[in-house]
Amino acid sequence: MRKNEKTYRLYKAVFIPAIIILTVEILFGMFFTEEFGTILNHTTYWVGDNFGWWINILSVLSIIFAICFVIFKYGDVRIGGEDAKPEYTNWQWISITICGGIGVGLLFWAMGEPIYHFMTPPAAAGVEAGSREAAIFAVSQAMFNWSFVQYAMYSLCGLAFALLTYNSKKSLSFGSLVEHSFNRKIFWLTTVVQVFAVYALASAVSNSMGAGLLQIGAGIESVFHITQGNMVWLFIAIFVGAFFIISCITGISKGLTKISSITMMLLFFLLGYVLTFGDAQFIGKISTEAFGNIMDNFWSKITYNNTMVPEDQWSNEWTITYWNAFIIFAPVIGMFLARLGKGRTVRQFLLFNILVPSIFCIIWIGVFAGMIMKVQSSGGVDVWAAVQEFGMQTTIYQVLGNMPGGTFIQIVFLVTVIFSFVTLADPMSSVLATLCVRDQQIDDEPPTKIKILMGMIVTTVSYLLVTSGGSDSVKGLLNLGGLLMTIPMLWLFLENFRIGGNLLKKKNHLLDSDKGNNAALKKEA
Template sequence: MSNRSIRPLVFWPPFLLLFAAVAASYITPDQFLSFTTSINSWILDRFSWLFSLGTLLMVVTCVWVYVSPLGAVKIGGKDATPILSRWRWFSIALCTTVAIGILFWGTAEPMYHLHGPPASLGLEAGSPEAATFAMSTMFLHWSFTPYAIYTIPSLMFALAYYNLKLPYSLGSALAPILGRKLQGPMGQVLDAVALYALVAGMAASLGTGILTLAGGLDNLIGTGTTPVVLGALTTLIVVSFIISAASGLKRGIAILSSLNTRFFFVFCAFVFIFGPTNWILSMGVEGFGDYIGTFFQKSTFTGIAASDPWPQWWTIFYWANWLAWAPIAALFLGKISRGYTVRQFILTNLVFPSLFACVWMSIFSGSALFFDMHGNGLLHNALTNTGAESVVYTMLEQLPLPGITAVIFVFVSFLSYVTAADSNTEAMANLCAETPSESPERADSAGSSTLVLKVVWGATIGIIAWFMTSYAGVDGIKMMSNLGGLPALFIVLGCNASLIYVMTSKKFELHPDAQPAPGARLSEDLLDELIGEGGKKPAST
C-alpha cells in the first residue's frame, strides 16, 4: 500500500465539485434544482435519439459477441484461473448493478405506468391495456438493456486489462480505437468524469434508500424520520459497506452478495406462493410477450412526433442513469471476471441477471398490479398519499405475516445497498490510486486499493446523502448524477466500438500471443496491431 499515491486529476475535481454541488443545493435549493433540471432537459431533448439508438446497439452487440469466435476467448489467457466461483460471480454481478432498484421500484413504478401511460399511445389509465403496457415496460427498464449497458464496458475493460495488459483505467477500454492517447492526463480526466457521476449517483441512491429504510422503521416501531435517525441509518450503512470493501473481494463483498441473492430468491418464492400466483404467471407471460413483440419499437420510442414527454421522463432518463453508473462499475465487474470465457462473461453479467429481473418483475410488479386493480387503486393511493417507499409495504400487508415480511424487507433493502456500494467503493478507490505496476495477479487481493481511499469515498457518500435527506433535497444531486449520462454514453459507445473492432479484426482470438498466461505480456507487434501507435507506450506494457 505504501507504493500507491493519489492520482490528483482523478480524485480532487469530483471530490471538490460534489461538495460545491451540495453547498449550492443547500444555499439556493430552488435555483440549483432549476439549473440542473434545465441542463438535464436540454440533454434529453437533444440526445434522446442517441440514448435510444446507442443502448439498442449495445444489446445487439452483446448478442453478436456471444455468437462470434471472440466468445471462446478466455479472459486473462488460456491458463488463467478464476478468481470467483460461478455462483459468487453471478451474485456479485447481480447485486453490483440494478438490484437495489428492483426492491424499491418493482412495486411502485408499475403504478405510474398503469395510471399514467404515454398520452401518445392512447391507453386509458387503469385499463387492462395499460396494465399490460406497465408490465412489459418493467421488463424493458430492468432487464436486458440495463445489463447490456453494464456488460459492454465491463467486457472491453476485462479484455484490455487482462489480455492486453493495459493499465487500470477507463482509457484502456478505448485503446483499440484511440490508441494510447487516453493513458496520460486525458485518461485521468475521463476517469474523473466517470467517478463524479458514480459518487453523485451513489449519494442520491443512498439518500432515497435511507428515507425508505427510515419509513419502514417508522412504520414498524415509530422511530420517526428526524436527522438523528437518518444519521444513524447512514452511519450504519456506510460503516458496513466500508468494512465489506476493506475486507476484500473473497470475503466481505462475495459473502454479502451471496447472502443478498439468496434473500432475493426467498422473497420471490414467498410472494409467488402466497400472492396471486395464477395472475403472476399469466400477467408475466402476457407482459413478456408484449415486451418481446414491441422491443424495438419501445427501445426507439422518443415521443418526438406527438410531443410526448413520457419517454424522457422514464425510459431515456433510466438509460442516462444506468450509463452514469456503468463506466466505474465496469472496472469492478471486469476485474473479477478473470479465468472465464467471453461467452461465460455475457451469460453471467447479462443473460442470468436479466432473466432473474424478469422473474422478479413478474412476481412483484404483477402482484402490485393485481392488488391495485382489484383493490380500487389501493397501491396507487399509497403512492399518491405517502410516497413510492410506502407502496411495497402496502402490498406486503395484503400477504400473510405482514409484520415479519416488512422487517425482512427492511433488512434486505439495507443489505442490497451495502452489497452494491462496497463493490463500487472498491472500484473508486482503485481508480484514484496510483501504482507503478497494476498486475492482474493482484486483482483478487484486498490490498489492491488503499483503505484510506475507501474510507474517504465511503464517508463522502454518507455525508452528502445524510445532508441532503436531512437539510436539502436529493433531486438536485440526482439530476447532477444523471448529467454524467451524456459523457458516459460516449464512453460506453466507445467501448462498444472497441469491442466490435477487437471482434472483427480477427487478430485477438487467432494470434497465439493473444491469450497469455497471467503475468505474461503480449508481443509489442500485436499491441501495435490492435491498439495502434497513438502515443507513448507505458513502461508497464
C-alpha cells in the same frame, strides 16, 4: 495497511478536481437546498428533450453489439489467455453479478414504478390508464427497464476492461483504454476521462443510496411508526454508510461475496413468500403476458420519446432516465465485472452477465409488480392513492403490510434493502478508489484510506439529495451524469472490436504455426 498499498501513488490530477467538484456540490446542497433540488429537477427534462434521441441510440447499439460478440468468433476468445482458470464459483459469480448491478434500484423503482405506468401510461403506448392493457404494459415496461439494456451496457464495458487487463496486461484504468486506443499515453485525456468518471460514479452511487434512504425510512415508518424526516434519514445514512465502508475495506473475496450470498437468499425468500401468500395464478398470467409484450415490442421499448407530444414527459422521467442511470454506472461497473471474468470466454462472459441478472429481474418484477396490479385492480389497497400521499417508497410496504405476517415480512424487506445497497456501494466505492490511484493491477485492492473517504463522500451527497428534493433530485443528477458518460461508454464499446480482433488474429496465427509445425513433424516421420 496492507503491504501492496505502499506502492500506490495518489492520482492527484484526478483526485483533487473530482473532490473539489463534489465538495462544491455538497456545500451548494447544504446552503441552497431548495435551489439545488429545483435545478436537478429541471435537468431531467432538459437532458431528455435535447439528448433523449442520442441516449436511445446508444441503448439500441448496446444490444446489437452484445449480439455480435456472442454469435461471431469474437466470442471464442478466452479472458486471461487459453490457460486461464476462473477464480470464482458460478454461485459467487451469480450472486455478485446480480447484487452488484442492482443495489436498491430494483427494490425501489421497480416496486413503485409499475403503478405509475398503470395509472399514467405514455402517449406512445396507446393504452388507457387503469385498463387491462395498461396493467400488462406497466409490468412489461418495468421488466424491460431493468433487464437487457442495462446488463448489455455493463457487460460490454466490463469486457473491454477484462481484455485490456487480463489479455493485454495493462492496469485497470481509463489510462489503459487511452493508451491502447492511441498506441501512446495521453495524460491530459486520461485525466479528463477519469475526473468525469469519478464525479459521475460518486453521483450515481449517491443517487442509489438516496433511493435507499427513502425506502429504508419508509420501512421504519411502516414497521416502527417513526415519521420520516431529515433526522431519521441522517441516522440511516450514517448507519448504512458505516456498514458498506466496513464491507468495502475487507475486500471483494471476503466481505462482498458473503454479503451478496446473504442478499440473494433474502431475495429468494421474498419471492417465495409473495408467491405462497399472494395470488400466484394472477401473477403467472400477467407476467407471461407482460413478457410476450416485451417480445412483440422489444426495440420500440428502448426508443420511447415524446415526438409530437412535448407535454408528455413520461419518456424523460422514465426510460431515458433509466438509460442515463445505467450509462453512468456502465464503465465503472464494467471495471468491477472485469475482475470476475478471468478464465471465461467472451461468449460466456456476455451471456452470463446479461442473461442471468436479466432473467432474475424479470421474474422479480413479474412477481411484485403482478401483486401490485392485483391489489390495485381488486380494490384491496389503493396503492396509487398511497403513492400520491406518502411517496413511491411506501408502495411495497403498503402491499406487504396487508399480507399474512405483514410486520415480519416488512422487516425482512427492510433488511434486504440495506444489504442490497451494501452490495452496490461496496464495489463502487472500491472502483472510485481505484480511479484515484495510479497503476493498480486488476487483482489488487485499492488503498483503504481512499475507500473510506469515497464512502463518506457518497453518503454525504446521498443525504443532501434526499433532503433537497427526494426522487426528483435523484433523477436529475442521474440524467446529467449519464449524458457526461455517453462518450466513455461508446468508446469502450468500440474498443472491444479492436481488442477482440487483435486477439483473434494472434490466436489464428498461433493455430497456423501449430499446424505448420505438426505438418513438418509428420513429413519428417
